[in-house]
Amino acid sequence: MTEHIYLDNAATTPMDGKVVEVISKEMANDFGNASSQHAFGRKAREAVDHARDTLAQSINAKPDDIIFTSGGSESNNTAIFGTVRTRSDVGKKIITTKIEHPSVLNPMKRLEEEGYEVIYLDVDESGHISLDQLKEELTPDTILVSIMAVNNEVGSIMPLEEIGRLVAPTNAYFHVDNVQGYGNIEVDVEKMHIDLLSTSAHKINGPKFLGFLYERDGINVSNLLLGGEQEKKRRPGTENVPAIAGFGVAVDEESKIDKQKLQAKYSQLQQIILNNLDDAKIEYEINGAITGNVSHHVLNLWLKGVNTYSALTNLDLAGFAVSGGSACTAGSLTPSHVLMAMYGEDSPRIAESIRISFGRFTTEDDVVKFSQALVKMCQRLTDK
Incomplete structure (x- = not known):
């Protein structure tokens, strides 16, 4: 064989064995709706809040800035479309790179069809951008710079801290697709001046169809979905408590390494x-x-x-x-x-x-x- x-x-x-264990335990015992006020709901809410704290600590963020999503693709789409919906009065220029994930590149194509100007930064043969080209393209009408942390095909790490310093004094938000970097490199949203950041649980030995979007306090991009009060009204839908608890364990295990x-x-x-x-x-x-x-x-x-x-x-x-x-x-x-x-x-x-x-x-x-x-x-x- x-x-x-x-x-x-x-x-x-x-999936990490400890993640499987906690997900199974939560599915069997903590089936309550985390938005309910009774004891079952409060127990589920406690599991969600604990995981949220763990995730926030992993990128040096505040718990309230973590929004649970279905994964990296939803987080990227929310960051991109949510930004343009709330900032089109500032400008219609966006900067990204030619080697982003399809969940960034395809939204960019859609925005070009809607009249936005999208600049795709070149990369060299090592898969890195030129900071000089970024500087030249950063104009007052730039509303978003979306650049991945680590490329998923060749492993190139983008100079996030340097990019953050360039973007911070401008009108643009800085979004980082950290799906491939999460668990492999250290990312600090404060040190790197990151406004929006996407992750996915299944890339770090956690469950599939779950991730989070970090949204810096005060940014408030428009949400894609309309519904209930969950996730500060930012992402409606009953929380997947078992998977969220498992995500927290996956990040906790990863943080020990x-x-x-x-x-x-x-x-x-x-x-x-x-x-x-x-x-x-x-x-x-x-x-x-x-x-x-x-x-x-x-x-x-x-x-x-x-x-x-x-x-x-x-x-x-x-x-x-x-x-x-x-x-x-x-x-x-x-x-x-x-x-x-x-x-x-x-x-x-x-x-x-x-x-x-x-x-x-x-x-x-x-x-x-x-x-x-x-x-x-x-x-x-x-x-x-």
């Missing part, structure tokens, strides 16, 4: 793969970088002469889960917009690259087995 090894943690992560040590572990795992490829004289190049301002949980490789679809199929049959890029686009075999932005639309990398991504539960043994299988596959598919 084939052993299955999971190396696609940038797409989603396995030193981020630098975690990154060092991921860097070592990257090196195992690269060393095996080098020893076997496999022709490859790294997409992006593995030194400098990057998160090492992602390793994106151009396997020269190996078609992405063939690589994914062969590795899957061998028991290894990796991807060709973002989980939101890979299923349709859409060429990576990230790699196109970095290397050009005609680059052979676009059709010959795979993404390997690690998580807290990835072991060295997993990666050794994978690297050996990767070498054999490359040799077979290139007849070398």
